[in-house]
Amino acid sequence: MKSYIQLLLLATLSLLGCRKTDVEPTCSGSCTIIKGRYVTDDGAKGIAGMPVEVQWKNQPSTYNIIIRRKAATKTDANGYYKLRFFIKDDELQNGYFRLVHTLHSKAYVNDHSIGGAQFDGLTRDTTIINDWLLPRKAFIKLEVSNPTQAASPYYAYTSFNFNIGAIPNPYPESWYKIVMPWRGAFTTTVEVAANQPIDIETLKEKNSISTRTHDTIRLAPEEVYTLKESY
Numbered sequence: 197m198k199s200y201i202q203l204l205l206l207a208t209l210s211l212l213g214c215r216k217t218d219v220e221p222t223c224s225g226s227c228t229i230i231k232g233r234y235v236t237d238d239g240a241k242g243i244a245g246m247p248v249e250v251q252w253k254n255q256p257s258t259y260n261i262i263i264r265r266k267a268a269t270k271t272d273a274n275g276y277y278k279l280r281f282f283i284k285d286d287e288l289q290n291g292y293f294r295l296v297h298t299l300h301s302k303a304y305v306n307d308h309s310i311g312g313a314q315f316d317g318l319t320r321d322t323t324i325i326n327d328w329l330l331p332r333k334a335f336i337k338l339e340v341s342n343p344t345q346a347a348s349p350y351y352a353y354t355s356f357n358f359n360i361g362a363i364p365n366p367y368p369e370s371w372y373k374i375v376m377p378w379r380g381a382f383t384t385t386v387e388v389a390a391n392q393p394i395d396i397e398t399l400k401e402k403n404s405i406s407t408r409t410h411d412t413i414r415l416a417p418e419e420v421y422t423l424k425e426s427y
Contacts, residue, residue, distance in 0.1 A: 216263040219249070223267070223282040228318055231278040232326040234271050234297065236304065238392035239363060242275020243330060247298040250279045254291030266293070283320050292316045295326060303417065305331045305360060305389055313362060329363045331389030334415035336396075337422045343380045346427040351401040352378040354425060358389040368395060378427070390417040398425060 230250055234243040249268035255261045266281035279295075287293075295312040313326050338354055346352075355375045359365055374386055388394050396411045415421055 217265055219265040219268045220281065223280045226282060226320040227280045228283055228320055229278065229280050229323040230293075230295065230315075230326055231276070231323070232328065233275045234277065234328050234330060235275055235363070236330055236332050236391075238331075238359075239329060240391070242271065242273070244271055244273045244275060246271045246275075248277045248279065249296050250281060250293055251296055252287050252291055252293050254287075256290075262291070283318060288319070293318055295328075297328070297330075299330065303332050305333055305387060327363050329360055331358065331360055331392060332417040334388050334390035334394075334417060335420045336386045336388050336394075336415075337383065337420055338376055338386060339383045339422065339424045340378050340426070341381050341424070342426045344427075347402055350427070352399060352427070354378070354396065354398045354423070356386055356388050357395040357397065358392060360389060371395070378425075385420075388415065390415050390419065396423065400427075
């Protein structure tokens with residue numbers, strides 16, 4: 197009963213502390229503009245009809261979060277969007293701005309750990325161009341076997357790296373990375389990007405000697421690729 201009351205209190209504080217406003221009126225002067233394109237398939241195809249909005253967020257204290265919805269729109273038939281808004285005096289000094297997109301389709305890679313673009317230090321009468329890559333889903337089924345061959349100490353992992361988020365991003369080392377450590381024999385399925393390069397890296401470390409392999413593949417949307425590895 198005590199735990200229930202504590203959870204209820206935390207939920208109440210959370211609701212009371214987060215203040216989210218309606219979308220503000222259209223800016224008529226000294227406007228800041230954020231525009232760009234949401235794309236998939238390695239940038240070859242726009243994402244149409246997706247809700248996009250810019251928010252200002254500030255957290256003066258632990259239980260006091262302020263979110264202002266500055267402007268909202270939907271992407272056009274080719275994935276382009278344009279948001280026009282006015283930055284208030286207090287917003288010039290505090291908080292930050294963020295782009296929030298709403299994907300209603302489960303066909304795209306879940307990018308919650310990345311979130312949308314964030315902007316600090318925005319000024320009035322400025323234009324920002326922000327293009328964003330949201331890949332469609334494919335899957336890699338990782339099968340790791342033969343753990344009895346692993347001498348102690350032994351360390352290994354397989355990682356899957358692909359581009360997602362702000363583009364252009366010509367640096368593969370900064371791509372989104374999913375790391376799967378090896379722990380005995382196991383099988384797991386990983387959600388990856390379709391219609392664009394996926395870098396697969398496997399590291400094995402045994403008796404202080406490391407071996408590292410790389411492979412690059414491309415998968416069609418919803419394709420399942422089986423990757424077999426062994427100790």
